[in-house]
Amino acid sequence: MTVLAPTAQSMNAMSCHICGLLVSTDYITAHSAHCPRCDARLHSRKPNSLNRTLALLIAAAIFYVPANIYPVLTLVSFGKATTNTIMGGVIELAQGGQWTIAVIVFVASVLVPIFKIVALLFLVLSVRMKKTRALRQRSVLYRFTEFVGRWSMIDIFMISILIALVKLQSIATVTAGPGAIAFAAVVIITMFAAMAFDPRLIWDVSREEDDRN
Amino acid sequence: MGEGAAIENDVMAAGYTEALVACPECDLVHSVPEIEDGEQGHCIRCGSLLYVRHRNSLDRSLAFAITGLFFFILANMFPLLTFELDGQSQSNRLIDGAIAFMDAGYWELGLVVFVASIVAPLMVLIVLISVLLPMRLNIAPTNVKVQIRLLTHLKPWAMSEIFILGIIVAFVKLSDFADVSVGLSLVAFVLMVAAVVMAYMTLDDSAIWRRLKELKA
Numbered sequence: 102m103t104v105l106a107p108t109a110q111s112m113n114a115m116s117c118h119i120c121g122l123l124v125s126t127d128y129i130t131a132h133s134a135h136c137p138r139c140d141a142r143l144h145s146r147k148p149n150s151l152n153r154t155l156a157l158l159i160a161a162a163i164f165y166v167p168a169n170i171y172p173v174l175t176l177v178s179f180g181k182a183t184t185n186t187i188m189g190g191v192i193e194l195a196q197g198g199q200w201t202i203a204v205i206v207f208v209a210s211v212l213v214p215i216f217k218i219v220a221l222l223f224l225v226l227s228v229r230m231k232k233t234r235a236l237r238q239r240s241v242l243y244r245f246t247e248f249v250g251r252w253s254m255i256d257i258f259m260i261s262i263l264i265a266l267v268k269l270q271s272i273a274t275v276t277a278g279p280g281a282i283a284f285a286a287v288v289i290i291t292m293f294a295a296m297a298f299d300p301r302l303i304w305d306v307s308r309e310e311d312d313r314n
Numbered sequence: 315m316g317e318g319a320a321i322e323n324d325v326m327a328a329g330y331t332e333a334l335v336a337c338p339e340c341d342l343v344h345s346v347p348e349i350e351d352g353e354q355g356h357c358i359r360c361g362s363l364l365y366v367r368h369r370n371s372l373d374r375s376l377a378f379a380i381t382g383l384f385f386f387i388l389a390n391m392f393p394l395l396t397f398e399l400d401g402q403s404q405s406n407r408l409i410d411g412a413i414a415f416m417d418a419g420y421w422e423l424g425l426v427v428f429v430a431s432i433v434a435p436l437m438v439l440i441v442l443i444s445v446l447l448p449m450r451l452n453i454a455p456t457n458v459k460v461q462i463r464l465l466t467h468l469k470p471w472a473m474s475e476i477f478i479l480g481i482i483v484a485f486v487k488l489s490d491f492a493d494v495s496v497g498l499s500l501v502a503f504v505l506m507v508a509a510v511v512m513a514y515m516t517l518d519d520s521a522i523w524r525r526l527k528e529l530k531a
Protein backbone atom coordinates (compact mmCIF):
# COMPACT_ATOMS: atom_id res chain seq x y z
CA MET A 102 0.00 0.00 0.00
CA THR A 103 1.23 3.47 -0.83
CA VAL A 104 1.07 6.26 1.69
CA LEU A 105 -1.36 8.89 0.50
CA ALA A 106 0.02 12.38 0.30
CA PRO A 107 -2.64 14.76 1.62
CA THR A 108 -4.04 17.04 -1.05
CA ALA A 109 -6.40 19.91 -0.42
CA GLN A 110 -9.13 17.84 -2.04
CA SER A 111 -8.49 14.84 0.24
CA MET A 112 -8.63 17.19 3.25
CA ASN A 113 -12.03 18.48 2.10
CA ALA A 114 -10.53 21.86 1.38
CA MET A 115 -9.63 23.93 -1.64
CA SER A 116 -7.01 26.57 -2.25
CA CYS A 117 -7.91 29.98 -3.65
CA HIS A 118 -6.55 30.35 -7.18
CA ILE A 119 -5.80 34.03 -6.59
CA CYS A 120 -4.32 34.29 -3.08
CA GLY A 121 -3.64 30.66 -2.19
CA LEU A 122 -5.63 30.63 1.06
CA LEU A 123 -6.67 27.11 2.04
CA VAL A 124 -10.41 27.06 2.74
CA SER A 125 -12.39 24.06 4.02
CA THR A 126 -15.52 22.88 2.21
CA ASP A 127 -17.36 23.17 5.54
CA TYR A 128 -16.63 26.89 5.54
CA ILE A 129 -17.92 27.15 1.98
CA THR A 130 -21.20 25.37 2.78
CA ALA A 131 -21.65 27.47 5.92
CA HIS A 132 -20.65 30.85 4.48
CA SER A 133 -20.11 31.39 0.77
CA ALA A 134 -18.22 30.05 -2.21
CA HIS A 135 -15.97 33.12 -2.17
CA CYS A 136 -12.51 33.36 -0.65
CA PRO A 137 -12.62 34.99 2.82
CA ARG A 138 -9.29 36.73 2.11
CA CYS A 139 -9.56 38.00 -1.49
CA ASP A 140 -13.19 37.37 -2.46
CA ALA A 141 -12.35 35.29 -5.54
CA ARG A 142 -14.79 32.51 -6.40
CA LEU A 143 -13.48 29.23 -5.00
CA HIS A 144 -13.36 25.96 -6.86
CA SER A 145 -11.47 22.77 -6.14
CA ARG A 146 -10.63 22.28 -9.82
CA LYS A 147 -11.11 24.60 -12.78
CA PRO A 148 -14.70 23.92 -13.95
CA ASN A 149 -15.05 21.77 -17.06
CA SER A 150 -11.31 22.07 -17.63
CA LEU A 151 -10.70 19.25 -20.12
CA ASN A 152 -13.61 20.07 -22.42
CA ARG A 153 -12.88 23.79 -22.46
CA THR A 154 -9.17 23.18 -23.17
CA LEU A 155 -10.01 20.76 -25.97
CA ALA A 156 -12.54 23.13 -27.57
CA LEU A 157 -10.02 25.99 -27.50
CA LEU A 158 -7.32 23.74 -28.99
CA ILE A 159 -9.57 22.79 -31.88
CA ALA A 160 -10.31 26.48 -32.52
CA ALA A 161 -6.58 27.29 -32.41
CA ALA A 162 -5.78 24.46 -34.84
CA ILE A 163 -8.38 25.81 -37.29
CA PHE A 164 -6.88 29.32 -37.18
CA TYR A 165 -3.38 27.84 -37.52
CA VAL A 166 -4.02 27.10 -41.21
CA PRO A 167 -4.88 30.65 -42.43
CA ALA A 168 -2.24 32.02 -40.06
CA ASN A 169 0.42 30.25 -42.07
CA ILE A 170 -1.09 30.45 -45.57
CA TYR A 171 -2.06 34.12 -45.77
CA PRO A 172 0.48 36.94 -45.87
CA VAL A 173 1.12 38.83 -42.64
CA LEU A 174 2.78 41.84 -44.24
CA THR A 175 3.60 43.46 -47.57
CA LEU A 176 6.51 45.81 -48.16
CA VAL A 177 6.37 48.14 -51.15
CA SER A 178 9.73 49.82 -51.74
CA PHE A 179 10.42 51.93 -54.84
CA GLY A 180 7.53 50.25 -56.62
CA LYS A 181 8.72 46.73 -55.83
CA ALA A 182 6.38 44.70 -53.60
CA THR A 183 7.39 41.80 -51.32
CA THR A 184 4.72 39.85 -49.49
CA ASN A 185 5.62 37.69 -46.49
CA THR A 186 3.87 34.87 -44.71
CA ILE A 187 5.06 34.00 -41.18
CA MET A 188 7.50 31.42 -42.55
CA GLY A 189 8.46 33.74 -45.44
CA GLY A 190 9.57 36.36 -42.92
CA VAL A 191 11.85 33.83 -41.23
CA ILE A 192 13.37 32.73 -44.56
CA GLU A 193 14.00 36.35 -45.53
CA LEU A 194 15.83 37.02 -42.27
CA ALA A 195 17.94 33.91 -42.76
CA GLN A 196 18.76 34.85 -46.36
CA GLY A 197 19.80 38.28 -45.15
CA GLY A 198 22.30 36.58 -42.86
CA GLN A 199 20.43 37.54 -39.68
CA TRP A 200 20.66 34.06 -38.23
CA THR A 201 20.11 34.84 -34.54
CA ILE A 202 16.94 36.83 -35.20
CA ALA A 203 15.77 34.28 -37.78
CA VAL A 204 16.07 31.49 -35.19
CA ILE A 205 14.27 33.55 -32.51
CA VAL A 206 11.37 34.32 -34.86
CA PHE A 207 11.25 30.73 -36.13
CA VAL A 208 11.03 29.37 -32.59
CA ALA A 209 8.53 31.97 -31.35
CA SER A 210 6.24 32.07 -34.40
CA VAL A 211 6.49 28.62 -35.96
CA LEU A 212 7.59 26.11 -33.31
CA VAL A 213 5.90 27.52 -30.18
CA PRO A 214 2.30 27.64 -31.51
CA ILE A 215 2.37 24.11 -32.87
CA PHE A 216 4.24 22.86 -29.80
CA LYS A 217 1.59 24.41 -27.54
CA ILE A 218 -1.29 22.80 -29.40
CA VAL A 219 0.37 19.36 -29.42
CA ALA A 220 1.55 19.55 -25.79
CA LEU A 221 -1.83 20.65 -24.41
CA LEU A 222 -3.61 18.04 -26.53
CA PHE A 223 -1.26 15.40 -25.11
CA LEU A 224 -1.95 16.63 -21.55
CA VAL A 225 -5.73 16.58 -22.02
CA LEU A 226 -5.70 13.12 -23.58
CA SER A 227 -3.29 11.65 -21.02
CA VAL A 228 -5.55 12.85 -18.19
CA ARG A 229 -8.65 11.60 -19.96
CA MET A 230 -7.04 8.18 -20.49
CA LYS A 231 -6.05 8.16 -16.78
CA LYS A 232 -2.34 7.72 -17.42
CA THR A 233 -0.32 7.45 -14.21
CA ARG A 234 3.19 7.65 -15.63
CA ALA A 235 5.51 10.66 -15.86
CA LEU A 236 3.36 12.81 -13.58
CA ARG A 237 6.10 15.23 -12.66
CA GLN A 238 7.35 15.45 -16.26
CA ARG A 239 3.83 16.32 -17.39
CA SER A 240 3.60 19.01 -14.70
CA VAL A 241 6.85 20.50 -15.98
CA LEU A 242 5.58 20.25 -19.58
CA TYR A 243 2.47 22.22 -18.58
CA ARG A 244 4.47 24.89 -16.77
CA PHE A 245 6.78 25.27 -19.77
CA THR A 246 3.85 25.45 -22.22
CA GLU A 247 2.17 28.15 -20.16
CA PHE A 248 5.41 30.13 -19.95
CA VAL A 249 6.42 30.10 -23.63
CA GLY A 250 3.00 30.77 -25.16
CA ARG A 251 3.00 34.56 -24.90
CA TRP A 252 6.32 34.88 -26.73
CA SER A 253 4.67 34.11 -30.08
CA MET A 254 3.33 37.68 -30.03
CA ILE A 255 6.76 38.92 -31.22
CA ASP A 256 5.63 38.84 -34.86
CA ILE A 257 2.43 40.80 -34.19
CA PHE A 258 4.38 43.52 -32.36
CA MET A 259 7.01 43.57 -35.12
CA ILE A 260 4.29 44.08 -37.74
CA SER A 261 2.66 46.85 -35.68
CA ILE A 262 6.00 48.67 -35.51
CA LEU A 263 6.73 48.26 -39.22
CA ILE A 264 3.34 49.55 -40.38
CA ALA A 265 3.59 52.55 -38.03
CA LEU A 266 7.14 53.36 -39.05
CA VAL A 267 7.44 52.54 -42.74
CA LYS A 268 4.94 54.83 -44.41
CA LEU A 269 6.95 57.04 -46.71
CA GLN A 270 4.65 57.42 -49.67
CA SER A 271 6.25 56.38 -53.01
CA ILE A 272 9.51 55.40 -51.28
CA ALA A 273 8.52 52.61 -48.90
CA THR A 274 5.35 51.44 -47.17
CA VAL A 275 4.49 48.36 -45.13
CA THR A 276 0.93 47.08 -44.83
CA ALA A 277 -0.43 44.27 -42.66
CA GLY A 278 -1.98 41.15 -44.22
CA PRO A 279 -4.97 39.04 -43.12
CA GLY A 280 -2.67 36.24 -41.91
CA ALA A 281 -1.76 38.48 -38.97
CA ILE A 282 -5.31 38.32 -37.55
CA ALA A 283 -5.39 34.53 -37.76
CA PHE A 284 -1.92 34.34 -36.23
CA ALA A 285 -2.85 36.58 -33.28
CA ALA A 286 -5.99 34.46 -32.83
CA VAL A 287 -3.86 31.29 -32.57
CA VAL A 288 -1.61 32.89 -29.92
CA ILE A 289 -4.48 34.26 -27.84
CA ILE A 290 -6.68 31.16 -28.09
CA THR A 291 -3.79 28.89 -27.07
CA MET A 292 -3.10 31.21 -24.11
CA PHE A 293 -6.73 30.74 -23.03
CA ALA A 294 -6.39 26.98 -23.61
CA ALA A 295 -3.36 26.82 -21.29
CA MET A 296 -5.28 28.83 -18.68
CA ALA A 297 -8.30 26.52 -18.98
CA PHE A 298 -6.25 23.38 -18.33
CA ASP A 299 -6.01 22.43 -14.66
CA PRO A 300 -2.62 20.75 -13.99
CA ARG A 301 -3.95 19.26 -10.74
CA LEU A 302 -5.98 16.84 -12.87
CA ILE A 303 -2.71 15.15 -13.87
CA TRP A 304 -2.14 14.18 -10.22
CA ASP A 305 -5.77 13.41 -9.39
CA VAL A 306 -5.52 10.30 -11.54
CA SER A 307 -2.76 8.85 -9.33
CA ARG A 308 -4.95 9.39 -6.26
CA GLU A 309 -7.88 7.61 -7.87
CA GLU A 310 -5.55 4.70 -8.67
CA ASP A 311 -4.33 4.64 -5.05
CA ASP A 312 -7.87 4.72 -3.73
CA ARG A 313 -8.72 1.64 -5.72
CA ASN A 314 -5.83 -0.34 -4.14
CA MET B 315 4.11 18.66 5.46
CA GLY B 316 0.73 18.39 7.13
CA GLU B 317 0.73 14.93 8.68
CA GLY B 318 -2.24 13.15 10.16
CA ALA B 319 -5.87 14.06 10.12
CA ALA B 320 -5.78 15.40 13.70
CA ILE B 321 -3.41 18.28 12.87
CA GLU B 322 -5.31 19.09 9.71
CA ASN B 323 -8.68 19.24 11.43
CA ASP B 324 -7.24 21.40 14.16
CA VAL B 325 -5.69 23.82 11.71
CA MET B 326 -8.87 24.03 9.70
CA ALA B 327 -11.07 24.70 12.73
CA ALA B 328 -11.54 28.33 11.67
CA GLY B 329 -12.66 27.21 8.23
CA TYR B 330 -9.51 28.47 6.54
CA THR B 331 -5.82 28.58 7.31
CA GLU B 332 -2.59 30.35 6.42
CA ALA B 333 -0.47 27.67 8.13
CA LEU B 334 -0.93 25.26 5.24
CA VAL B 335 -0.68 25.84 1.54
CA ALA B 336 -1.86 23.60 -1.27
CA CYS B 337 0.32 23.48 -4.38
CA PRO B 338 -1.55 25.38 -7.11
CA GLU B 339 -0.36 22.88 -9.72
CA CYS B 340 -0.78 19.49 -8.02
CA ASP B 341 -2.87 20.22 -4.88
CA LEU B 342 -0.37 18.64 -2.46
CA VAL B 343 -0.65 20.26 0.97
CA HIS B 344 2.49 21.71 2.57
CA SER B 345 2.94 23.42 5.89
CA VAL B 346 4.37 26.92 5.56
CA PRO B 347 7.72 26.87 7.36
CA GLU B 348 9.68 29.83 8.63
CA ILE B 349 12.17 30.37 5.84
CA GLU B 350 15.02 32.83 5.51
CA ASP B 351 14.74 36.04 3.54
CA GLY B 352 15.61 35.47 -0.08
CA GLU B 353 14.62 31.79 0.07
CA GLN B 354 11.96 30.08 -2.02
CA GLY B 355 9.72 27.13 -1.29
CA HIS B 356 8.99 24.64 -4.06
CA CYS B 357 6.43 21.84 -4.12
CA ILE B 358 8.15 18.58 -3.16
CA ARG B 359 6.01 16.65 -5.62
CA CYS B 360 5.75 18.68 -8.84
CA GLY B 361 8.40 21.36 -8.25
CA SER B 362 6.22 24.44 -8.73
CA LEU B 363 7.06 27.61 -6.81
CA LEU B 364 4.97 27.87 -3.63
CA TYR B 365 6.33 30.90 -1.79
CA VAL B 366 9.18 33.39 -1.67
CA ARG B 367 10.43 35.55 1.17
CA HIS B 368 12.17 38.86 0.71
CA ARG B 369 13.44 41.37 3.19
CA ASN B 370 11.29 44.53 2.95
CA SER B 371 9.41 42.85 0.12
CA LEU B 372 6.63 45.42 -0.03
CA ASP B 373 8.88 48.48 0.17
CA ARG B 374 11.25 47.21 -2.47
CA SER B 375 8.44 46.18 -4.78
CA LEU B 376 6.86 49.63 -4.36
CA ALA B 377 10.15 51.36 -5.19
CA PHE B 378 10.50 49.31 -8.39
CA ALA B 379 6.87 49.92 -9.35
CA ILE B 380 7.24 53.70 -8.98
CA THR B 381 10.47 53.58 -11.01
CA GLY B 382 8.63 51.52 -13.62
CA LEU B 383 5.77 54.03 -13.83
CA PHE B 384 8.25 56.89 -14.27
CA PHE B 385 9.96 55.10 -17.17
CA PHE B 386 6.61 54.08 -18.65
CA ILE B 387 5.58 57.74 -18.86
CA LEU B 388 8.94 58.63 -20.46
CA ALA B 389 8.55 55.74 -22.89
CA ASN B 390 5.31 57.27 -24.14
CA MET B 391 6.71 60.76 -24.68
CA PHE B 392 9.47 60.27 -27.25
CA PRO B 393 10.03 58.26 -30.45
CA LEU B 394 10.92 54.56 -30.19
CA LEU B 395 12.63 54.29 -33.56
CA THR B 396 13.37 56.65 -36.43
CA PHE B 397 13.46 55.33 -39.97
CA GLU B 398 15.28 57.19 -42.75
CA LEU B 399 15.27 56.41 -46.44
CA ASP B 400 16.11 58.52 -49.47
CA GLY B 401 16.21 61.76 -47.49
CA GLN B 402 12.84 61.25 -45.81
CA SER B 403 12.29 60.15 -42.25
CA GLN B 404 9.55 58.82 -40.03
CA SER B 405 9.44 58.13 -36.27
CA ASN B 406 7.03 56.05 -34.21
CA ARG B 407 5.85 56.31 -30.64
CA LEU B 408 4.81 53.39 -28.43
CA ILE B 409 1.11 53.88 -29.16
CA ASP B 410 1.54 54.23 -32.95
CA GLY B 411 1.58 50.47 -33.59
CA ALA B 412 -1.92 50.09 -32.17
CA ILE B 413 -3.14 53.17 -34.08
CA ALA B 414 -1.61 51.94 -37.35
CA PHE B 415 -3.50 48.63 -37.08
CA MET B 416 -6.75 50.52 -36.38
CA ASP B 417 -6.16 52.86 -39.34
CA ALA B 418 -5.57 49.89 -41.62
CA GLY B 419 -8.93 48.40 -40.59
CA TYR B 420 -7.42 45.69 -38.40
CA TRP B 421 -9.15 46.92 -35.25
CA GLU B 422 -8.86 43.53 -33.48
CA LEU B 423 -5.09 43.65 -33.83
CA GLY B 424 -5.05 47.31 -32.82
CA LEU B 425 -6.93 46.39 -29.66
CA VAL B 426 -4.62 43.45 -28.88
CA VAL B 427 -1.48 45.56 -29.32
CA PHE B 428 -3.00 48.45 -27.33
CA VAL B 429 -3.89 46.17 -24.41
CA ALA B 430 -0.62 44.19 -24.43
CA SER B 431 1.77 47.14 -24.82
CA ILE B 432 -0.04 50.00 -23.04
CA VAL B 433 -3.16 49.19 -21.01
CA ALA B 434 -2.05 46.02 -19.19
CA PRO B 435 1.51 47.17 -18.31
CA LEU B 436 0.17 50.53 -17.09
CA MET B 437 -2.62 48.93 -15.05
CA VAL B 438 -0.17 46.50 -13.44
CA LEU B 439 2.00 49.41 -12.28
CA ILE B 440 -0.97 51.46 -11.08
CA VAL B 441 -2.45 48.54 -9.15
CA LEU B 442 0.90 47.72 -7.51
CA ILE B 443 1.37 51.34 -6.45
CA SER B 444 -2.20 51.84 -5.26
CA VAL B 445 -1.94 48.74 -3.06
CA LEU B 446 1.61 49.19 -1.79
CA LEU B 447 1.86 52.97 -1.36
CA PRO B 448 -0.96 53.36 1.21
CA MET B 449 0.48 50.41 3.15
CA ARG B 450 3.84 52.16 3.26
CA LEU B 451 2.02 55.22 4.68
CA ASN B 452 0.27 53.01 7.26
CA ILE B 453 -3.13 53.37 5.63
CA ALA B 454 -5.23 50.37 4.68
CA PRO B 455 -5.65 50.60 0.88
CA THR B 456 -9.17 50.51 -0.53
CA ASN B 457 -10.46 47.67 -2.67
CA VAL B 458 -7.37 45.51 -2.12
CA LYS B 459 -9.30 42.35 -2.88
CA VAL B 460 -10.46 43.62 -6.27
CA GLN B 461 -7.02 44.99 -7.07
CA ILE B 462 -5.14 41.78 -6.24
CA ARG B 463 -7.55 39.79 -8.38
CA LEU B 464 -7.17 42.32 -11.19
CA LEU B 465 -3.38 42.05 -10.94
CA THR B 466 -3.48 38.26 -11.31
CA HIS B 467 -5.71 38.47 -14.37
CA LEU B 468 -3.71 41.29 -16.00
CA LYS B 469 -0.27 39.71 -15.62
CA PRO B 470 -0.30 37.36 -18.64
CA TRP B 471 -1.55 40.15 -20.94
CA ALA B 472 1.13 42.69 -20.06
CA MET B 473 3.68 41.88 -22.76
CA SER B 474 6.23 44.70 -22.63
CA GLU B 475 9.20 42.32 -22.59
CA ILE B 476 7.90 40.59 -25.71
CA PHE B 477 7.24 43.97 -27.34
CA ILE B 478 10.95 44.76 -26.93
CA LEU B 479 11.85 41.66 -28.94
CA GLY B 480 9.31 42.79 -31.56
CA ILE B 481 11.14 46.13 -31.76
CA ILE B 482 14.49 44.34 -32.17
CA VAL B 483 13.14 42.16 -35.01
CA ALA B 484 11.63 45.23 -36.74
CA PHE B 485 14.93 47.06 -36.31
CA VAL B 486 16.91 44.22 -37.89
CA LYS B 487 14.46 43.85 -40.79
CA LEU B 488 14.59 47.57 -41.59
CA SER B 489 18.32 48.10 -41.19
CA ASP B 490 18.74 45.89 -44.26
CA PHE B 491 17.59 48.68 -46.55
CA ALA B 492 17.28 51.88 -44.53
CA ASP B 493 18.87 53.87 -41.73
CA VAL B 494 17.17 53.13 -38.44
CA SER B 495 18.04 54.87 -35.20
CA VAL B 496 16.99 54.21 -31.64
CA GLY B 497 14.91 56.84 -29.85
CA LEU B 498 14.94 57.90 -26.21
CA SER B 499 11.66 56.07 -25.55
CA LEU B 500 13.19 52.73 -26.40
CA VAL B 501 15.76 53.18 -23.63
CA ALA B 502 13.02 54.21 -21.19
CA PHE B 503 10.90 51.24 -22.27
CA VAL B 504 13.72 48.76 -21.62
CA LEU B 505 14.33 50.30 -18.18
CA MET B 506 10.59 50.09 -17.43
CA VAL B 507 10.57 46.36 -18.24
CA ALA B 508 13.58 45.82 -15.96
CA ALA B 509 11.82 47.69 -13.13
CA VAL B 510 8.59 45.70 -13.57
CA VAL B 511 10.49 42.39 -13.54
CA MET B 512 12.19 43.47 -10.29
CA ALA B 513 8.86 44.60 -8.80
CA TYR B 514 7.39 41.13 -9.47
CA MET B 515 10.47 39.30 -8.27
CA THR B 516 10.61 41.11 -4.93
CA LEU B 517 6.86 40.91 -4.28
CA ASP B 518 5.80 38.33 -1.70
CA ASP B 519 2.00 38.10 -1.96
CA SER B 520 1.56 36.73 1.55
CA ALA B 521 3.31 39.83 2.96
CA ILE B 522 0.47 41.94 1.49
CA TRP B 523 -2.14 39.97 3.44
CA ARG B 524 -0.05 40.02 6.61
CA ARG B 525 0.47 43.79 6.37
CA LEU B 526 -3.23 44.30 5.69
CA LYS B 527 -4.12 42.39 8.84
CA GLU B 528 -1.71 44.54 10.87
CA LEU B 529 -3.24 47.71 9.47
CA LYS B 530 -6.79 46.58 10.19
CA ALA B 531 -5.95 45.41 13.72
Ligand SMILES: [Zn+2]
Pocket residue numbers: 117118119120121122136137138139140141
Ligand atom coordinates in the same frame (compact mmCIF):
# COMPACT_ATOMS: atom_id res chain seq x y z
ZN1 LIG C 1 -8.28 34.21 -2.15
Ligand SMILES: [Zn+2]
Pocket residue numbers: 337338339340341342357358359360361362
Ligand atom coordinates in the same frame (compact mmCIF):
# COMPACT_ATOMS: atom_id res chain seq x y z
ZN1 LIG D 1 2.90 20.55 -6.63
